[in-house]
Amino acid sequence: MNDFMYTQCGPRSTFKPPLRGPETLQPMADHHAQPHGRLALVTGGGRGIGEAVCRRLAASGYRVVVADIDGANARAVAQSLGEGHHFRQFDVSEEAAVEAVFDDIEGSIGPVAALVCVAGVLLMPGGERSLIKDTTLEDWERTFAVNARSVFLCGRAYLRRREAKPVAHGRIVTFGSVAAQLGGYRSSATYIGAKSAVLGLTKAMARESAHMGITVNSVAPGLIDTDMLRGTVRSSGALDAAAANIPLGRIGTVDDVAGAVDYLVSEQAAYITGNVIDVNGGYRMQ
Numbered sequence: 076m077n078d079f080m081y082t083q084c085g086p087r088s089t090f091k092p093p094l095r096g097p098e099t100l101q102p103m104a105d106h107h108a109q110p111h112g113r114l115a116l117v118t119g120g121g122r123g124i125g126e127a128v129c130r131r132l133a134a135s136g137y138r139v140v141v142a143d144i145d146g147a148n149a150r151a152v153a154q155s156l157g158e159g160h161h162f163r164q165f166d167v168s169e170e171a172a173v174e175a176v177f178d179d180i181e182g183s184i185g186p187v188a189a190l191v192c193v194a195g196v197l198l199m200p201g202g203e204r205s206l207i208k209d210t211t212l213e214d215w216e217r218t219f220a221v222n223a224r225s226v227f228l229c230g231r232a233y234l235r236r237r238e239a240k241p242v243a244h245g246r247i248v249t250f251g252s253v254a255a256q257l258g259g260y261r262s263s264a265t266y267i268g269a270k271s272a273v274l275g276l277t278k279a280m281a282r283e284s285a286h287m288g289i290t291v292n293s294v295a296p297g298l299i300d301t302d303m304l305r306g307t308v309r310s311s312g313a314l315d316a317a318a319a320n321i322p323l324g325r326i327g328t329v330d331d332v333a334g335a336v337d338y339l340v341s342e343q344a345a346y347i348t349g350n351v352i353d354v355n356g357g358y359r360m361q
């Protein structure tokens with residue numbers, strides 16, 4: 076396939092992000108208007124929010140690499156997107172796997188323009204959300220590995236490669252959670268701790284990569300209707316009761332979240348970095 080196109084800038088020392096003062100704005104600016112064929116790598120793309128992100132970015136003109144530990148799901152999503160999209164199966168918490176996949180993608184497809192780190196885990200095997208006093212070190216380490224270490228590994232792999240081979244409008248989007256912001260809400264302390272780490276890491280990555288014109292932001296979903304959320308439901312009517320406490324009066328959809336990611340990776344979001352977009356129906360209004 077030679078339909079892959081991307082905008083490549085010169086060496087790092089000469090890279091100058093475009094000035095976008097009011098005088099340069101187009102009156103009908105559309106945040107979907109971006110070069111076709113930019114490459115997006117979406118972890119956790121095999122189902123749920125990640126799958127919706129893959130579909131939205133593909134619709135916006137991205138070529139998508141659907142990545143997931145569940146290779147069958149990743150393959151099915153990539154195939155459903157049509158020609159020009161890819162899938163990769165790997166565990167985002169494993170350093171060697173992350174490096175190998177980045178080498179493979181960048182060598183065989185092209186430079187990743189947008190990295191979207193959706194993969195995460197809430198419940199441990201058995202569906203437990205343990206209190207701190209009952210939490211094993213193993214559960215703590217696994218939760219941090221999948222939710223937080225993965226963002227470090229994928230973010231580092233991306234930034235190393237973008238420093239060597241810049242792209243215009245580089246983007247990283249990470250996934251926090253309303254649980255980290257509120258210190259609770261249907262989740263365990265391990266998950267809250269790991270997602271809090273993601274929020275801090277997002278800002279650190281934003282600061283360290285700003286000179287390359289790369290933005291790094293996080294999306295913090297509230298209650299979104301996915302397998303992850305439904306795994307926490309213990310009684311019928313529980314989700315309706317939860318929805319009643321949300322100002323917008325409903326549980327969120329995966330498309331609600333995908334829309335926020337689509338904006339953050341767009342060229343129009345070029346002056347937003349180190350930020351968090353809450354997608355929670357007003358649950359954590361400040």
Ligand SMILES: NC(=O)c1ccc[n+]([C@@H]2O[C@H](COP(=O)([O-])OP(=O)(O)OC[C@H]3O[C@@H](n4cnc5c(N)ncnc54)[C@H](O)[C@@H]3O)[C@@H](O)[C@H]2O)c1
Pocket residue numbers: 118119120121122123124125142143144145148165166167168192193194195196197221250251252253254295296297298299300301302303304
């Ligand atoms: N659903 C919600 O209400 C909600 C709320 C707040 C935050 N989030 C966050 O949003 C993100 C997506 O959540 P979701 O509800 O779609 O979850 P989900 O469980 O439906 O999907 C998560 C995906 O990540 C993949 N994955 C898990 N571990 C992996 C690993 N080690 N390597 C590669 N892939 C792995 C899974 O196979 C799955 O396809 C997560 O980071 C989650 O913490 C979700």
